[in-house]
Amino acid sequence: MSQEITFPRQFSRTQRFSLGAPRSFVASPDGQRVAFLRSRGGTERANLLFVLDLSNDAAPFERVVADPSALLGGDTEELSAEERARRERAREGSAGVVGYATDAAVSLAAFSLSGRLFAGSLLPDAAPARELPAQGTVIDPRPAPDGRHIAYATTGGALHVIAADGSGDRALADEEDPEVSWGQAEFIAQEEMDRSRGFWWSPAGDRLLAARVDNSPVQRWWIADPANPAREPAEIAYPQAGTANADVTLAVLGLDGSRVEVDWDRAAFPYLARVHWSAGGPPLLQVQTRDQRRQLVLALDPATGATTVLHDERDPVWVEPYPGVPAWTPDGRLVRVADDSETDARVLVVGDEVLTGRQLHVRAVLDVSDQDVLVTASAGEDATTPEIGEQHVYRVNSEGVRRLSSEAGYHSAVRGGGLTVLSSSSVERSGSTVRVLRTNGAQPVELAAIVNLAETPVISARPVITLAGKRRIPAAVLLPTGYDRERDGLLPVLMAPYGGPHGQQVAAAQNIYLSAQWFADQGFAVVVADGRGTPGRSPAWEKAIALDMAGPTLDDQVEALQALAADFPLDLGRVGIRGWSYGGYLAALAVLRRPDVFHAAVAGAPVTDMELYDTHYTERYLGHPAEHPEVYAAHSLLADAPRLRRPLQIIHGLADDNVVVAHSLRLSSALLAAGRPHEVLPLSGVTHMTPQEEVAENLLLLQVEFLRRSLPGSLPQP
Structure with missing residues (x-):
């Protein structure tokens, strides 16, 4: 008898519903095919390399170019330490073909499996992909634009080149x-x-x-x-x-x-x-x-x-x-993205011409053609409608700006040869839809859709997306399924922020809220707020945290919470907060410095001592520690340890090489020295990414159990 699957189990075994979703699209310049990766289903980790063949407009079809199981003869994939590190940096949790590169014609693809080099033709009726006799353990193979050679790095530190037919392998640098x-x-x-x-x-x-x-x-x-x-x-x-x-x-x-x-x-x-x-x-x-x-x-x-x-x-x-720039137009003009400090706008610049203004907040350059520049952008400060959490795809040239994505949501794209592969997510539905459009005419024409095999979640998220407080902080509120205010009254609150740089959480896409909805269904009102420092709004919004990350990011969580209580059933006497990475830092910061507002916290992989984090990130926001020791001291949680008087659960992977476990151990030691009770969950073998299925599932359950016994008063049962 089959057992009904729970959301925590489904969430973990599908890697947050990413397995089975198509990704990594490349469109050919002749407009005849689109290469992409996808696993065979919503719980299958191994990606296959596919081609969507558009040679017959009336009947596009998919074909497999590379099946890792067949290429490896059924053997289990083995990864080098260097490849595991690359995947950790990319937050890559899948298997099989996790990345590939093509020649300029998109006729040849190269990729590695278990450190071995493989190449395959993307053209119709081609022979299956095959292994090439590379030297050493292969990293990041890439064909030359003309398709005659493939270059690859090795774990030994060399850079090699080999002919596409497998002959003449030699080291260019070693x-x-x-x-x-x-x-x-x-x-x-x-x-x-x-x-x-x-x-x-x-x-x-x-x-x-x-x-x-x-x-x-x-x-x-x-x-x-x-x-x-x-x-x-x-x-x-x-x-x-x-x-x-x-x-x-x-x-x-x-x-x-x-x-x-x-x-x-x-x-x-x-x-x-x-x-x-x-x-x-x-x-x-x-x-x-x-x-x-x-x-x-x-x-x-x-x-x-x-x-x-x-x-x-x-x-x-x-x-x-910024992603995609600097670049050249085909006629030799420089393409870049710039922050205009006078207008507080992030704009697209081509040559000497500024092509966008305060209506758009440019996020990335996707493609540059002789006709226009394809970009993603959010609504700028002068947008006619706020479009909270939305991102759209635009075609920009000296004649103006045209939106390619039409429906409300969060969109991205890849373009080549008159084809645009448009990926779209919405608050109204789970997952993403992928459409292949012919966009070299006056109006886009849909040619095909690429099937998304990701599982359908057993729950549906119902966020109310709004702007909170005087600062108009983007926020989303999720209430329990079937909530009735007259019957259920005020709800305990769970703040669920990331709250830091490069971490937008209030987005017009349902899947980003699924775990928040599950927490809401356990009896909470869940609040997600993107305060100052988070992306997608304006340069000034992002840069408001310079030399003071802690103050604005925590203040904006408090402002959003208190403002939303006027319109939603939030019990401000029972407020918990949970987060991971910067969100973990923010959660611990909240109970240490604002116990008047926050009554319990779950801090996952928190950065507790900023001097223990890396150069490029930390020095950008806080300056060099030798020049600003007082700033680093103000951001350290260790000195705040004696102030803890709220329940705190700390979770950390012992194998984390990004936010190393020393952060949590030092905070725990400081709390113990101060006699402050707290909980620590060490995760053996777990890195900074989402841990393995059983651990990920039980982590959600343990966090709910901790919040139930830690928040004051009784919590309603789901």
């Missing part, structure tokens, strides 16, 4: 020094700069621009596994705030064996944030100062390695590297 790697992004680039790549092909396919990373200056930390004392601790190079970063350089490597070192002022601009190489112009580099108040866009002469400054951006607070 060093015996174990601290040096070629063609890989360093920790800080992957974790904080959203740059996962370490090499870039020339448009002609005859050269590569490759990063050389020397980790010898970076201090060493060791991540132990206390549950397995016979196992050696893992050594990691962790650039703690105030300490040395990896030394990153670039070189142009020719397939003929030539090497040209790239020259820029690395002493003044040590961070390599972006690299772009297209036929529209010379290679582009975006480099930043360590304090991130200045960044340059440089044009590189690949023949000499000399660089020329194209744009010099300065900001008294910080500068931001």
Whole structure:
């Protein structure tokens, strides 16, 4: 007899309903096919590589290009330590083909499985994907634009190139020094700069621009596994705030064996944030100062390695590297995204022309064509309607702005060859819909839909999305299913924030609220609020936390809570708060510094001592610890330990190499020294990501149990 599945079990085994959802789309320039990844179902972890064939407009069809089970002969996938680290940085929890790259024609794809190199044709009637005889354990293989060669990095630190037919494998760059790697992004680039790549092909396919990373200056930390004392601790190079970063350089490597070192002022601009190489112009580099108040866009002469400054951006607070830029238009104009401090707008700039204003808050550049620039954007401060939590896709050129996504929701896209793959989520339905549109005409024409095989949740989220308080804080409120105010009265409150940089939680997409709805169905009114510091609104909103993250982010949670109580059945005498990562920091901060408002907290993987976190993130918001020791002291939770008088549950994965468990252990030690009771849940073998199925499921149940016994008064049973 089958047992009815519970939401916690479903939520964990589907990896938050991400399994079975199509992703990683690439559209061919001839408009004939779309490559993508998807697993076979909503509980299957292994992704397959598919092609949607559009050669017959009347009958598009999907075909499998690469099935990892068949390619590995049924063997279990084995990952190198380097590949596991890459996936941790990308928050990648699936298996199989988790990433791939194609040539310019989207006719050849390359990918790795168990550190082995595979390639397959994406054209109709092609032979199945096959393994190529690579040397070493393969990382991030990428075909040349002309499809004749494939370059790949290895766990040994080398950068190789091999012909697409499997012949002629050779190292373009290799060093015996174990601290040096070629063609890989360093920790800080992957974790904080959203740059996962370490090499870039020339448009002609005859050269590569490759990063050389020397980790010898970076201090060493060791991540132990206390549950397995016979196992050696893992050594990691962790650039703690105030300490040395990896030394990153670039070189142009020719397939003929030539090497040209790239020259820029690395002493003044040590961070390599972006690299772009297209036929529209010379290679582009975006480099930043360590304090991130200045960044340059440089044009590189690949023949000499000399660089020329194209744009010099300065900001008294910080500068931001944006997705998709800098880039060239096909006719050689520079595309960038900029913060206009006078108008408080994040705008698209092409050449010398500013193409958007305060109506839009530009989030990313998706594609640049000879007709327009495709971007994602949220409603700006001068938008005619607030569109809380929405993100749309726009086509922008000198003639104006046209929205491509029509329905309310959260949208993203990929474009190529007159095709646009539009992914859309809505508050009204679970999951996302993916439509393939022909967009090279006056009006978009839908050609096909790519099937989403993700499971349908056993619950439906019903958020009320609004703006709260004088600051108009984006917020969502979720009440128990079937709630009746006359019958049920005021409800205990559970604040569920992330609340920090790069972490938008109030979005017009149902799946983001599913766990909040489940908590609501346990008898809570759940409040999600995106205060100052969170993305998607305006530059000033994001930068209001400079040198003071704790104050504004906590104040805005309090303001949202108290303002929403005027319109929703919130019992302000029973308020809990839970969060993970920055949300965990915010939860612990809330009960330590505002016990008058918050009565219990669940702090998951909290950053308790900002000096223990990494350089690029922490120094951007709080400055260098040697220059601002008082700021770091003000943000540390350790000195607040004697003030705890509310129940606090701390949860942390012992294998976390991002927010290391030392954060929670130091807070627990400080609380114990002060005689303050608290709970600690150590998760053996768990990293910063969502843990394995059974742990993830039971964590939800244990948090509810803790909140039930910790909040004052009685809690209603669901």
